[in-house]
Amino acid sequence: MKKMLCLMIVGIMFIVPFGAKSFAGEVDLLVDKLVEKDVLTPVEAQILLDETKTAVAKEIAEGKSGTLPSWIQTMTFKGDLRLRYQSEEKDTTTGATTTTAKRERTRMRFRLGSEAKVTKGFKVNFGLASGGTDPRSTNQTFQDNFSTKGINLDYAYATYALNNNIDILGGKILLKDTLWLVSDLLWDGDINPEGVFVKGSLPIDSNTEVFLNTGYFIIDEMSSGAEPSMFTIQPGFKWEVSDSVTLKTSVNYYAFNSVEGLPYSNILDGGGTNTTSTSPASFKYDYDSLGFTAELGVNLQEDAEVDEIINYVGLFGDYTKNADPDENNVGYLAGIKFGDKKVKDPSTWQAKLLYRKLEKDAWVDFLPDSDFLGGITDAKGYEFIFNYALAKNVILGLDYYKTETDIAASKKEQDLVQVDLLFKF
């Protein structure tokens, strides 16, 4: 009898999948009535409701629900809208002459992404984003008398889970699903590289995990001659030193193919900014680089006797060295972040302070953070970031950059302020 009731309730919950909260309330009332009539004890009723919820969640997760449209069971969506006010002031000094350029912009960014399960072990992710074809920006400036704005394919890739430890990805891959990064010293967060990638991780014990990421990315297609491309491999480990302290670190190796001698004309948004050139205008050096990344996180809320204002402190850094040139070939970044570990729930916040220097031939100039002195090399300076959650998934952000060139004959200095209102869904 009770099994029959359970089956009936599961069936009812499947039949009316939408308006879940109000309908769950109706199921609760039904079960309450059965308790009142002494058909079920209160504990049996609780078990029935709990088991039903879990059974429904499992069926939907496995795509076995017969009443829900299959796409609801196999696809998830997420996205965000960011509204930004940006003010920048750039001084360029050549000899004794300094020119100042000021600019204010109001911008937006819209992104919509989806993950679709294809079959067991296979899934496809794709995302659309505002902006133009610039790989380092999905911003859209408010301009051109209310013109409609473009949407582009931001990423689209397939993932095959070889086993619990290894994922193989192919396509235009979301950057955060590739290398482990703690900063945008080398990779602007909007870049989604194109190629194949393998991600592996292996728990050594309950506190330690080793990982190995490796991939091959195509930079451009050439009608004749070798295609510029890059290979990367990143071994590392994550160690939970204690309940409150975590250390994660990796060694990063990049090998570029056919970038030396690549004409700047082949590069979209980059090429020839401050890097050493050869004639005709092209990259003089190769950019095979070795470096490391590390992050030490301390969760201060563990074992706290009282509620803390600062719940989390993280120290992080990046270092890279290009093996080809003999000088101006190093890049590094050091940063501290504190506040809450994640900014999502109301009143959570996080502040970050970073210093970085990217020497002129340390790295290709079409990959670094485009907001840091326009994304060029031969750049150094500070960045301060503050984010505060006004409501769940509604975040107010401030990003301030104070940057300058290092050795360029034509000295550039830039102050950039960005005030963001981000809505995640």
Add this chain to the structure above:
Amino acid sequence: MRKIRIGLIGLIICLIFMTSPAFAEDMIQIKGSDTLINLVQRLAEVYMEEYPGSYIAVTGGGSGTGVAALINKKCDIANASRLMKAKEVAQAIDNGVQVNRVVVAVDGLSVITNGNNPIKQLTTDEIGKIFRGEVTNWKDVGGEDMAITLYGRQSNSGTYGFFMETVLKGDYSQKMNQMNGNAQIVEAIKQDRSGIGYVGVGYVKQSTGLTVLKVAARAGGIYASPLDSDDVKTGVYPISRPLHQYVNGTPKGAVKDFLAFEVSAEGQKIVEEEGFFPIPKEYKELNSKIGL
């Protein structure tokens, strides 16, 4: 060509390395709920004394942390004061984790006020309005003319989620102070005459300077106390809840032995000593489905 060879070697190393079996591990790792941590630590201590050579590590972090660790195969048992969410169930399935739950104790989730606050009882509807921020002064629920100060848990807490789903049926007031644990809520309310909060009953049975409110499911209903074991076991107390442990698959070996100890008469005696309530026969039947 040299770079391509390096790449291929890297890929092969990656595949060999990642497909090798994980190191054997004898220690039982338990992670999760702050409500359960003291109880499970005590159970583990007694178990390790009785069975020399066994080793159990129990850590907190909240139900969400424990469940995430189980999903990522970083612990053997996840303590949870709430059911797994649908999203977590889906992640577990994606990761090849077959979750099974064991109920180890029953909690009368207790709504507490300062001992000097004259309010002694509320309905779940009134409590919901208070924590949603719709009622902000004690006089609106029959108390003094005094602004209400809210104390609750952080969102990674199972208690936070259970209370929201069962009592609030909506979002918490943004003015609620989000505390790190049950003990912090108890201490804060002892010092704040205007405060109200919610904690596991195990944290208030021995406390002084607090009022543990009687709660009725509806206006005109029976006001019951979470300190009354009969009211909690029979479900008359409206915000009682089972306390869960999740495991991957059917428990075996050391994990099964420890779980069996927890739900045994000896383990359930410890449950009572720690301020919670032993599991009724219905939960024993549920546990027996996975061999306990």
